[in-house]
Amino acid sequence: DRTERVVAGLPxxxxxxxxxxxxxxTTVVDLxxxxxxxxxxxxxxxxxxxxxxxxxxxxxxxxxxxxxxxxRDADDFHRxxxxxxxxxxxxxxxxxxxxxxxxxxxPGVPYRTILDGVRAGMRDAEADTxxxxxLIVGLNRNGSAQAAYELVxxxxxxxxxxxxxxxxxxxxxxxxxxxxxxxxxxxxxxGLNRTAHSESGPPHHIETLLDLLGCTRVDHxxxxxxxxxxxxxxxxxxxxxxxxxxxxxxxxxxxxxxxxHLRIKQMVDAGLMVTIDSDDPPMFGTDxxxxxxxxxxxxxxxxxxxSALTANAVEATWLDETDRxxxx
Ligand code: ES4
Ligand code: ZN
Numbered sequence: 001d002r003t004e005r006v007v008a009g010l011p012x013x014x015x016x017x018x019x020x021x022x023x024x025x026t027t028v029v030d031l032x033x034x035x036x037x038x039x040x041x042x043x044x045x046x047x048x049x050x051x052x053x054x055x056x057x058x059x060x061x062x063x064x065x066x067x068x069x070x071x072r073d074a075d076d077f078h079r080x081x082x083x084x085x086x087x088x089x090x091x092x093x094x095x096x097x098x099x100x101x102x103x104x105x106x107p108g109v110p111y112r113t114i115l116d117g118v119r120a121g122m123r124d125a126e127a128d129t130x131x132x133x134x135l136i137v138g139l140n141r142n143g144s145a146q147a148a149y150e151l152v153x154x155x156x157x158x159x160x161x162x163x164x165x166x167x168x169x170x171x172x173x174x175x176x177x178x179x180x181x182x183x184x185x186x187x188x189x190x191g192l193n194r195t196a197h198s199e200s201g202p203p204h205h206i207e208t209l210l211d212l213l214g215c216t217r218v219d220h221x222x223x224x225x226x227x228x229x230x231x232x233x234x235x236x237x238x239x240x241x242x243x244x245x246x247x248x249x250x251x252x253x254x255x256x257x258x259x260x261h262l263r264i265k266q267m268v269d270a271g272l273m274v275t276i277d278s279d280d281p282p283m284f285g286t287d288x289x290x291x292x293x294x295x296x297x298x299x300x301x302x303x304x305x306x307s308a309l310t311a312n313a314v315e316a317t318w319l320d321e322t323d324r325x326x327x328x
Contacts, residue, residue, distance in 0.1 A: 007296060008289045010306055013313035013327060014089065014097035014277050016219055016242035018138070018169070019077075019118065020068045020105050021280025022084035025049050031070040031079075039066060049283045054251050057171055061142075063283060068105030077117025082125050088281055090129035092288035095327055097133045098318065100167055103151060104140040111154045119162055134318070135160075136195065138167040139183055141174055148183040156190045164318040165193030167219065172200050177208050184213040193318045195219055199248065203227035210239065217241075217316060220248060222263040225270060235271040240316030243267070245295050246286040247279035261298035268305075275313035 025045040032039050039048070054060040071080055081099070089097055101118065103111050115135075122133045137155050139148040148168075155163060166187045168180060177196055184194055196209045199220035206224050209215040218224070221241040224231055234241075248260040267274050276295060278286045286294075292306050299305075314327045 003293065003296065004289070006303060007293045007306065009093055010292060010303070011310055011327075012092060012094045012288050012292070013275070013310055013317060014094045014288060015217070015240070015275050015313055015316060016100075016244055016277035016279055017084070017097060018064075018100040018102065018280050019080060019084065020064050020071065020102055021283050022088050022099075023067050023071065023080045024083060024282050027080065027083060028067050028070055031072070031076055034076075035070055035072055037070050049285070051250050051283075051285055054284075057173065057251065060251060060283075061170060064105060064280070067283075068102065069107065071106055072109055074113050074117035074120070077114055078121040078124070081118040081121030085122065085125035085131050085133055086129050088287065089133075090125070090131040094131060094288050096317065096319075097131065098136050098164065099133055100136050100138045100169065102138045102140060102169065103154075104143055104147070111151075111158055115158060115160055115163075119160065122162065132323075133162075135163045136165050136167045136193075137163060138169040139180060140170045141168055141172065141177070141180070142170045145179050145182060148180050149186060152183045152186045152190075152192075155187075155192070163192070165195065167194075168196035168213075169219075172197065176201070177205055178212055181212050184215075188214045193217075195242075198223070203230045206230055206234070210234075210237075220244065222248065222260065222267070224272065225263065225266045231270050231272065238273050238315075240273045240275055240312065241267060242275050242277055242316070244277055244279035244291065245298070246291050247284040249294075250284050261295060264295065265299050273312045273316060274309060275316050276309050277313075 025048040029045045103114055125131055139151055194215045195217040196215050197219040198205045203223050203226050206218055206221055217240045219242045243264050245260050276291055278288055278291050281287050
Protein backbone atom coordinates (compact mmCIF):
# COMPACT_ATOMS: atom_id res chain seq x y z
CA ASP A 1 0.00 0.00 0.00
CA ARG A 2 0.91 3.69 -0.10
CA THR A 3 2.11 3.91 3.52
CA GLU A 4 4.33 0.91 2.88
CA ARG A 5 5.91 2.59 -0.17
CA VAL A 6 6.37 5.91 1.60
CA VAL A 7 7.91 4.29 4.68
CA ALA A 8 10.13 2.02 2.57
CA GLY A 9 11.43 5.07 0.68
CA LEU A 10 12.05 7.13 3.81
CA PRO A 11 15.81 7.67 4.20
CA UNK A 12 17.03 5.78 7.28
CA UNK A 13 20.09 5.81 9.51
CA UNK A 14 20.55 2.64 11.55
CA UNK A 15 22.26 2.89 14.93
CA UNK A 16 20.99 -0.20 16.75
CA UNK A 17 21.50 -3.37 14.73
CA UNK A 18 23.48 -6.40 15.91
CA UNK A 19 25.49 -8.36 13.33
CA UNK A 20 24.58 -11.72 14.87
CA UNK A 21 20.98 -10.62 15.07
CA UNK A 22 20.89 -9.71 11.38
CA UNK A 23 21.67 -13.15 10.03
CA UNK A 24 18.82 -14.77 8.09
CA UNK A 25 17.64 -18.19 9.35
CA THR A 26 18.46 -19.74 5.97
CA THR A 27 22.02 -18.42 6.29
CA VAL A 28 22.35 -19.92 9.80
CA VAL A 29 21.27 -23.30 8.43
CA ASP A 30 23.66 -22.97 5.45
CA LEU A 31 26.62 -22.08 7.67
CA UNK A 32 25.79 -24.87 10.12
CA UNK A 33 25.92 -27.34 7.23
CA UNK A 34 29.17 -25.82 5.96
CA UNK A 35 30.85 -26.25 9.36
CA UNK A 36 29.25 -29.61 10.16
CA UNK A 37 27.35 -28.19 13.14
CA UNK A 38 24.12 -29.89 14.20
CA UNK A 39 21.63 -27.28 15.40
CA UNK A 40 20.22 -28.28 18.77
CA UNK A 41 16.70 -29.69 18.67
CA UNK A 42 17.11 -30.36 14.94
CA UNK A 43 15.56 -26.98 14.22
CA UNK A 44 15.19 -25.95 10.58
CA UNK A 45 15.21 -22.48 9.02
CA UNK A 46 11.41 -22.36 9.43
CA UNK A 47 11.39 -22.82 13.19
CA UNK A 48 14.77 -21.41 14.16
CA UNK A 49 13.58 -17.89 15.03
CA UNK A 50 10.53 -18.59 17.17
CA UNK A 51 9.38 -15.17 18.36
CA UNK A 52 6.77 -16.56 20.71
CA UNK A 53 9.47 -18.28 22.74
CA UNK A 54 11.33 -15.08 23.61
CA UNK A 55 9.59 -14.83 26.97
CA UNK A 56 12.78 -13.98 28.75
CA UNK A 57 16.04 -12.61 27.49
CA UNK A 58 17.99 -15.81 28.17
CA UNK A 59 15.73 -17.74 25.86
CA UNK A 60 16.42 -15.22 23.13
CA UNK A 61 20.15 -15.14 23.85
CA UNK A 62 20.27 -18.91 23.30
CA UNK A 63 19.03 -18.35 19.73
CA UNK A 64 21.68 -15.66 19.28
CA UNK A 65 24.29 -18.12 20.52
CA UNK A 66 23.31 -20.67 17.88
CA UNK A 67 23.60 -18.05 15.14
CA UNK A 68 26.87 -16.63 16.49
CA UNK A 69 28.46 -20.06 16.80
CA UNK A 70 28.13 -20.88 13.07
CA UNK A 71 29.64 -17.59 11.86
CA ARG A 72 33.28 -18.65 11.99
CA ASP A 73 35.60 -17.75 9.15
CA ALA A 74 36.23 -14.50 7.29
CA ASP A 75 33.94 -15.58 4.43
CA ASP A 76 31.09 -16.12 6.89
CA PHE A 77 31.54 -12.65 8.38
CA HIS A 78 31.75 -11.18 4.89
CA ARG A 79 28.50 -12.89 3.91
CA UNK A 80 26.54 -11.91 7.03
CA UNK A 81 27.69 -8.28 6.93
CA UNK A 82 26.98 -8.05 3.21
CA UNK A 83 23.48 -9.52 3.49
CA UNK A 84 22.63 -7.33 6.47
CA UNK A 85 23.76 -4.17 4.68
CA UNK A 86 22.21 -4.91 1.26
CA UNK A 87 18.93 -6.88 1.55
CA UNK A 88 18.57 -5.86 5.19
CA UNK A 89 19.67 -2.26 4.81
CA UNK A 90 20.07 -0.57 1.42
CA UNK A 91 16.87 -2.27 0.16
CA UNK A 92 15.03 -0.28 2.86
CA UNK A 93 16.81 2.94 1.99
CA UNK A 94 19.17 2.71 4.95
CA UNK A 95 21.92 5.15 3.97
CA UNK A 96 24.24 4.49 6.87
CA UNK A 97 24.53 1.93 9.67
CA UNK A 98 26.69 1.56 12.78
CA UNK A 99 26.77 -2.23 13.27
CA UNK A 100 27.18 -3.86 16.69
CA UNK A 101 29.73 -6.69 16.69
CA UNK A 102 29.76 -9.16 19.59
CA UNK A 103 33.13 -10.93 19.49
CA UNK A 104 32.29 -13.11 22.54
CA UNK A 105 29.29 -14.41 20.58
CA UNK A 106 31.68 -16.26 18.24
CA PRO A 107 33.62 -18.53 20.60
CA GLY A 108 37.14 -19.33 19.46
CA VAL A 109 37.15 -16.87 16.57
CA PRO A 110 40.05 -14.37 16.59
CA TYR A 111 39.01 -10.69 16.66
CA ARG A 112 41.07 -10.09 13.52
CA THR A 113 39.05 -12.67 11.56
CA ILE A 114 35.80 -10.99 12.57
CA LEU A 115 37.10 -7.53 11.74
CA ASP A 116 38.65 -8.43 8.38
CA GLY A 117 35.64 -10.44 7.22
CA VAL A 118 33.10 -7.83 8.24
CA ARG A 119 35.12 -4.98 6.74
CA ALA A 120 35.29 -6.81 3.39
CA GLY A 121 31.49 -7.25 3.50
CA MET A 122 31.05 -3.55 4.32
CA ARG A 123 33.27 -2.53 1.39
CA ASP A 124 31.41 -4.75 -1.09
CA ALA A 125 28.01 -3.62 0.18
CA GLU A 126 29.02 0.02 -0.28
CA ALA A 127 30.40 -0.67 -3.76
CA ASP A 128 27.18 -2.44 -4.83
CA THR A 129 24.53 -0.24 -3.16
CA UNK A 130 26.19 2.91 -1.80
CA UNK A 131 25.32 2.09 1.84
CA UNK A 132 27.95 3.35 4.25
CA UNK A 133 28.72 1.71 7.58
CA UNK A 134 30.96 1.65 10.63
CA LEU A 135 31.32 -0.61 13.67
CA ILE A 136 30.66 -0.68 17.42
CA VAL A 137 32.24 -3.48 19.44
CA GLY A 138 29.83 -4.75 22.09
CA LEU A 139 31.17 -5.86 25.47
CA ASN A 140 29.18 -8.74 26.91
CA ARG A 141 27.71 -8.10 30.37
CA ASN A 142 27.25 -11.85 30.91
CA GLY A 143 31.04 -12.05 30.96
CA SER A 144 33.50 -10.73 33.52
CA ALA A 145 34.72 -7.15 33.85
CA GLN A 146 38.19 -8.50 33.11
CA ALA A 147 37.06 -10.12 29.83
CA ALA A 148 35.44 -6.81 28.84
CA TYR A 149 38.66 -4.92 29.63
CA GLU A 150 40.71 -7.38 27.58
CA LEU A 151 38.35 -6.99 24.65
CA VAL A 152 38.85 -3.22 24.77
CA UNK A 153 42.63 -3.82 24.75
CA UNK A 154 42.19 -6.06 21.71
CA UNK A 155 40.15 -3.39 19.95
CA UNK A 156 42.86 -0.82 20.64
CA UNK A 157 45.69 -3.14 19.51
CA UNK A 158 43.83 -3.85 16.27
CA UNK A 159 42.86 -0.24 15.65
CA UNK A 160 40.63 0.15 12.60
CA UNK A 161 39.09 3.33 11.22
CA UNK A 162 35.69 1.62 11.01
CA UNK A 163 35.51 0.89 14.75
CA UNK A 164 34.04 4.11 16.13
CA UNK A 165 33.37 2.90 19.64
CA UNK A 166 32.15 0.30 22.08
CA UNK A 167 28.79 -0.81 23.47
CA UNK A 168 27.53 -3.03 26.29
CA UNK A 169 24.98 -5.74 25.59
CA UNK A 170 23.54 -9.15 26.54
CA UNK A 171 21.80 -9.76 29.86
CA UNK A 172 21.03 -6.71 31.99
CA UNK A 173 19.51 -8.93 34.69
CA UNK A 174 23.02 -9.98 35.71
CA UNK A 175 23.70 -6.66 37.36
CA UNK A 176 24.12 -2.92 37.03
CA UNK A 177 26.49 -1.38 34.49
CA UNK A 178 29.12 0.06 36.88
CA UNK A 179 31.00 -3.24 36.93
CA UNK A 180 32.45 -2.29 33.55
CA UNK A 181 33.85 1.11 34.45
CA UNK A 182 37.50 0.17 33.86
CA UNK A 183 36.83 -1.17 30.37
CA UNK A 184 34.89 1.98 29.51
CA UNK A 185 37.54 4.27 30.98
CA UNK A 186 40.22 2.53 28.92
CA UNK A 187 38.07 2.94 25.79
CA UNK A 188 37.61 6.63 26.57
CA UNK A 189 41.37 7.13 27.00
CA UNK A 190 41.84 5.62 23.55
CA GLY A 191 39.33 8.04 22.03
CA LEU A 192 36.58 5.49 21.43
CA ASN A 193 32.94 6.57 21.58
CA ARG A 194 30.75 4.76 24.09
CA THR A 195 27.16 3.57 24.30
CA ALA A 196 25.40 0.87 26.35
CA HIS A 197 22.13 -1.02 26.46
CA SER A 198 19.65 -0.03 29.15
CA GLU A 199 16.42 -1.71 28.13
CA SER A 200 14.87 -2.98 31.34
CA GLY A 201 17.02 -1.11 33.85
CA PRO A 202 15.86 1.78 36.06
CA PRO A 203 16.57 5.46 35.22
CA HIS A 204 19.55 5.68 37.57
CA HIS A 205 21.38 3.18 35.36
CA ILE A 206 21.21 5.81 32.64
CA GLU A 207 22.99 8.29 34.93
CA THR A 208 25.65 5.65 35.52
CA LEU A 209 26.11 5.27 31.77
CA LEU A 210 26.57 9.01 31.30
CA ASP A 211 28.60 9.87 34.40
CA LEU A 212 30.69 6.78 35.06
CA LEU A 213 30.95 4.99 31.71
CA GLY A 214 31.18 8.13 29.56
CA CYS A 215 28.39 7.11 27.21
CA THR A 216 27.18 9.70 24.72
CA ARG A 217 24.26 7.52 23.59
CA VAL A 218 21.88 5.10 25.30
CA ASP A 219 20.51 1.96 23.64
CA HIS A 220 16.74 1.63 24.31
CA UNK A 221 16.61 3.55 27.61
CA UNK A 222 12.81 3.23 27.89
CA UNK A 223 12.77 3.76 31.64
CA UNK A 224 14.31 7.22 31.46
CA UNK A 225 10.78 8.70 31.44
CA UNK A 226 10.14 7.24 34.91
CA UNK A 227 12.41 9.96 36.32
CA UNK A 228 11.58 13.58 35.40
CA UNK A 229 14.95 14.98 36.53
CA UNK A 230 16.98 12.49 34.51
CA UNK A 231 14.66 13.00 31.56
CA UNK A 232 15.21 16.77 31.77
CA UNK A 233 18.95 16.30 31.88
CA UNK A 234 18.95 14.01 28.82
CA UNK A 235 16.80 16.52 26.92
CA UNK A 236 19.22 19.33 27.78
CA UNK A 237 22.28 17.29 26.84
CA UNK A 238 20.61 15.95 23.70
CA UNK A 239 21.42 12.36 24.60
CA UNK A 240 20.28 10.04 21.78
CA UNK A 241 18.16 6.99 22.64
CA UNK A 242 18.27 4.21 20.05
CA UNK A 243 14.81 2.66 20.32
CA UNK A 244 13.63 -0.57 18.71
CA UNK A 245 9.81 -0.74 18.73
CA UNK A 246 9.24 -4.23 17.34
CA UNK A 247 12.00 -6.17 19.11
CA UNK A 248 11.26 -4.55 22.47
CA UNK A 249 7.56 -5.34 22.13
CA UNK A 250 8.15 -8.99 21.28
CA UNK A 251 10.89 -9.43 23.85
CA UNK A 252 8.91 -9.27 27.07
CA UNK A 253 12.08 -8.46 28.99
CA UNK A 254 12.11 -4.75 28.13
CA UNK A 255 9.92 -4.04 31.12
CA UNK A 256 7.62 -2.07 28.83
CA UNK A 257 5.32 -5.04 28.28
CA UNK A 258 3.67 -4.57 24.94
CA UNK A 259 3.66 -0.83 25.53
CA UNK A 260 7.00 0.01 23.93
CA HIS A 261 5.34 2.29 21.37
CA LEU A 262 3.73 4.33 24.12
CA ARG A 263 7.03 4.64 25.96
CA ILE A 264 8.63 5.85 22.75
CA LYS A 265 5.81 8.40 22.37
CA GLN A 266 6.40 9.61 25.94
CA MET A 267 10.10 9.96 25.15
CA VAL A 268 9.47 11.92 21.95
CA ASP A 269 6.86 14.13 23.65
CA ALA A 270 9.31 14.85 26.49
CA GLY A 271 11.72 16.24 23.88
CA LEU A 272 14.22 13.39 24.02
CA MET A 273 16.29 12.58 20.95
CA VAL A 274 14.81 9.27 19.81
CA THR A 275 16.05 7.16 16.90
CA ILE A 276 14.39 4.04 15.45
CA ASP A 277 15.94 0.73 14.45
CA SER A 278 15.28 -3.03 14.46
CA ASP A 279 17.86 -4.53 16.89
CA ASP A 280 17.87 -8.09 15.46
CA PRO A 281 15.66 -7.86 12.37
CA PRO A 282 15.09 -11.46 11.14
CA MET A 283 15.04 -12.85 14.67
CA PHE A 284 12.12 -10.58 15.52
CA GLY A 285 10.48 -10.90 12.11
CA THR A 286 11.09 -7.26 11.34
CA ASP A 287 13.14 -4.99 9.08
CA UNK A 288 13.93 -1.26 8.94
CA UNK A 289 10.74 -0.41 7.02
CA UNK A 290 8.58 -2.48 9.34
CA UNK A 291 9.80 -0.75 12.51
CA UNK A 292 8.89 2.67 11.12
CA UNK A 293 5.55 1.35 9.85
CA UNK A 294 4.71 -0.23 13.22
CA UNK A 295 5.45 3.06 14.95
CA UNK A 296 3.41 5.02 12.40
CA UNK A 297 0.45 2.68 12.88
CA UNK A 298 0.61 2.61 16.68
CA UNK A 299 1.13 6.34 17.19
CA UNK A 300 -0.49 7.86 14.13
CA UNK A 301 2.83 9.31 12.99
CA UNK A 302 3.02 10.69 9.46
CA UNK A 303 5.95 11.44 7.22
CA UNK A 304 6.95 14.57 9.18
CA UNK A 305 7.26 12.74 12.50
CA UNK A 306 9.10 9.80 10.89
CA SER A 307 11.51 12.11 9.04
CA ALA A 308 12.27 13.87 12.32
CA LEU A 309 13.34 10.52 13.78
CA THR A 310 15.76 10.03 10.87
CA ALA A 311 17.07 13.58 11.39
CA ASN A 312 17.72 12.65 15.03
CA ALA A 313 19.63 9.56 13.91
CA VAL A 314 21.82 11.63 11.58
CA GLU A 315 22.77 13.90 14.50
CA ALA A 316 23.29 10.87 16.76
CA THR A 317 25.84 9.13 14.52
CA TRP A 318 29.47 9.04 15.53
CA LEU A 319 30.49 10.49 12.17
CA ASP A 320 32.38 13.74 11.89
CA GLU A 321 30.50 16.81 10.74
CA THR A 322 31.45 16.44 7.06
CA ASP A 323 30.19 12.86 6.82
CA ARG A 324 27.12 13.74 8.81
CA UNK A 325 26.29 16.62 6.47
CA UNK A 326 26.35 14.17 3.57
CA UNK A 327 23.43 12.29 5.16
CA UNK A 328 21.17 15.34 5.54
C1 ES4 B 1 21.28 -8.11 22.88
CL1 ES4 B 1 20.42 -7.31 25.30
C2 ES4 B 1 20.19 -7.67 23.64
N1 ES4 B 1 18.98 -7.54 23.09
C3 ES4 B 1 18.83 -7.83 21.79
N2 ES4 B 1 19.82 -8.26 21.01
C4 ES4 B 1 21.04 -8.40 21.55
N3 ES4 B 1 22.22 -8.79 21.03
C5 ES4 B 1 23.13 -8.75 21.99
N4 ES4 B 1 22.58 -8.33 23.15
ZN1 ZN C 1 20.32 -4.33 21.10
